[in-house]
Amino acid sequence: MEPIDPTIAAGWSVAALLFGLALLASLDGGLRRGANLMMAGMMVIGAVTLYSHDVMAMPQICAALITGGAIGLALGQGVPRSAIPALLTGLVGQAGLAAVFVGGAAWRNPHAFGLLDEATDRLLGDAAIAMAATVALGAMACAGAAAILWRGTAWQGERRPGLPLFAAAMLVATGGTMAGFVASPGSAGLLVSTGVALLAGWGLARWAIGAGAGPAMALVGGLAGWAVAASAFLLENTGMAVAGGLAGAAGSLLGLRLCGRAGRKGLADARRRP
Amino acid sequence: MTLFLLISFLAACAFGLVIGWRARAEEGWALVAILQLLSSAILIGAIIVAAEAGSASARSLGWLAIVAGSAGLSGGFIAARRMETPRP
Numbered sequence: 420m421e422p423i424d425p426t427i428a429a430g431w432s433v434a435a436l437l438f439g440l441a442l443l444a445s446l447d448g449g450l451r452r453g454a455n456l457m458m459a460g461m462m463v464i465g466a467v468t469l470y471s472h473d474v475m476a477m478p479q480i481c482a483a484l485i486t487g488g489a490i491g492l493a494l495g496q497g498v499p500r501s502a503i504p505a506l507l508t509g510l511v512g513q514a515g516l517a518a519v520f521v522g523g524a525a526w527r528n529p530h531a532f533g534l535l536d537e538a539t540d541r542l543l544g545d546a547a548i549a550m551a552a553t554v555a556l557g558a559m560a561c562a563g564a565a566a567i568l569w570r571g572t573a574w575q576g577e578r579r580p581g582l583p584l585f586a587a588a589m590l591v592a593t594g595g596t597m598a599g600f601v602a603s604p605g606s607a608g609l610l611v612s613t614g615v616a617l618l619a620g621w622g623l624a625r626w627a628i629g630a631g632a633g634p635a636m637a638l639v640g641g642l643a644g645w646a647v648a649a650s651a652f653l654l655e656n657t658g659m660a661v662a663g664g665l666a667g668a669a670g671s672l673l674g675l676r677l678c679g680r681a682g683r684k685g686l687a688d689a690r691r692r693p
Numbered sequence: 694m695t696l697f698l699l700i701s702f703l704a705a706c707a708f709g710l711v712i713g714w715r716a717r718a719e720e721g722w723a724l725v726a727i728l729q730l731l732s733s734a735i736l737i738g739a740i741i742v743a744a745e746a747g748s749a750s751a752r753s754l755g756w757l758a759i760v761a762g763s764a765g766l767s768g769g770f771i772a773a774r775r776m777e778t779p780r781p
Contacts, residue, residue: 423697428697431701435701435705438705438731439708441727441730442708442709442712442724442727443712445720445723445724445726445727446712446715446716446720446723446724448720448723448777449777450723450726450727450773450774450776450777451773451774451777453723453726453727453773454726454727454730454769454770454773454774457727457730457731457770457773458730458766458770461730461733461734461736461737461766464734464737465736465737465740468737468740468741469740472741472744472745473744473745474740474744475744475745476743476744476752477744479743479752479756480740480743480744480756480759483743483756483759483760483763484740484759484763485763486760486763487736487759487760487761487762487763487764487765487766487767488763488764488766488767490760490763490764490767490768491763491764491765491766491767491768491769491770491771492767492768492771494764494768494772495767495768495769495770495771495772495775496771498772500775503772503775503776504722504725506768506772507722507725507726507729507769507772510729510733510764510765510768510769510772511725511728511729511732511765513761513762513764513765514729514732514733514735514761514762514765515732516761517735517736517738517739517757517758517761517762517765518735518738518758520739520742520754520755520757520758520761521735521738521739521742521754521755521758523754524742524743524746524750524751524752524754524755524758525742525751527746527748527750527751527754528746528747528748528750528751530747531745531746531747531748531751532742532745557735560732633718633721633722633725634721636721636722636725637721637724637725637728640725640728640729640732641728643728643729643732643735644709644728644731644732646732646735647731647732647734647735647738648702650735650738651698651702651738652698652702653738654738654741654742655695655698656698656737656738656741657697657698657701658734658737659734659735659737659738660698660701660702660705661701661702661704661705662705662731662732662734663702663705663731663732663734664701664702664703664704664705664706664709665705665706665708665709665712665731666709666728666731666732666734667706667709668705668706668707668708668709668710668712668713669709669710669712669713669716669724669728670709670713670724670725670728671713672709672710672713672714673713673716673721673724676713676714677718677721
């Protein structure tokens, strides 16, 4: 095991602490404070990443950062207050799309990230798993956000009986296609896995939105978090693993809890009927 | 490195589960706003990809991911600040 640079370890620890404090602040009603702490944490892991990597093409990276920042600024300030939930949904889907791009870039150029076995020149098993998970979870988050936006964030729908079955079947199929990609890595396998994951994300969000847009949004945020965690294992970045683990676990549990509560309420209402 | 990564990830998952368990339904959107900001950490992965990629296609995907991640981070930050009404 390679020793870790103490400066990098200190940076990741500070970022993890800031992320934890931000989550706690959001629970205590201090959303502004939470957002500020989260931004500070992001700046720290960004600085640690730039410190620990040989960065080529810095002008292009800065241009892309500024362009994205300007788009985010325009969206964040431009939308009316009532449309902020829809904006957050879209931005979570965008994070999922970014995860698909990251996974795709690693697939296109695995040599640059040390993902190939030096003896056989084949994709390493753990790298293939992380790559397939990054792309599939990113696609699920993207499709889930699209499904919520399609219905509208204020929509309080009914649960269709076939949706859980469809979502479960698509989740199993996603796992199967991911296993196929890991066993025999190829562009076709990755594309098929992405396509099935899109259907799984759509089905999962359509099932969750029966309990309301909030639970569905928490679940999709959790999926985006897991995509970030998978990409952290692909690129071996601890800061991303912490951020992804926090978002994935918190979002998934909150989403499933709220969906379960809505399901029990629906069942109780049905039993109360004459 | 991988063991450190795994331990950090599992510790973060445990803390995330505590947060997800403690959160009340009425705090849902506030937590979603923070989760969106956490998901924007994909920006860091995008920077690594764009910085280290050797092929043009991989670098282009990295730049697209940076634009998406950066827009998510700044847009989510402003949206989260606007969601909470400032105290008088």
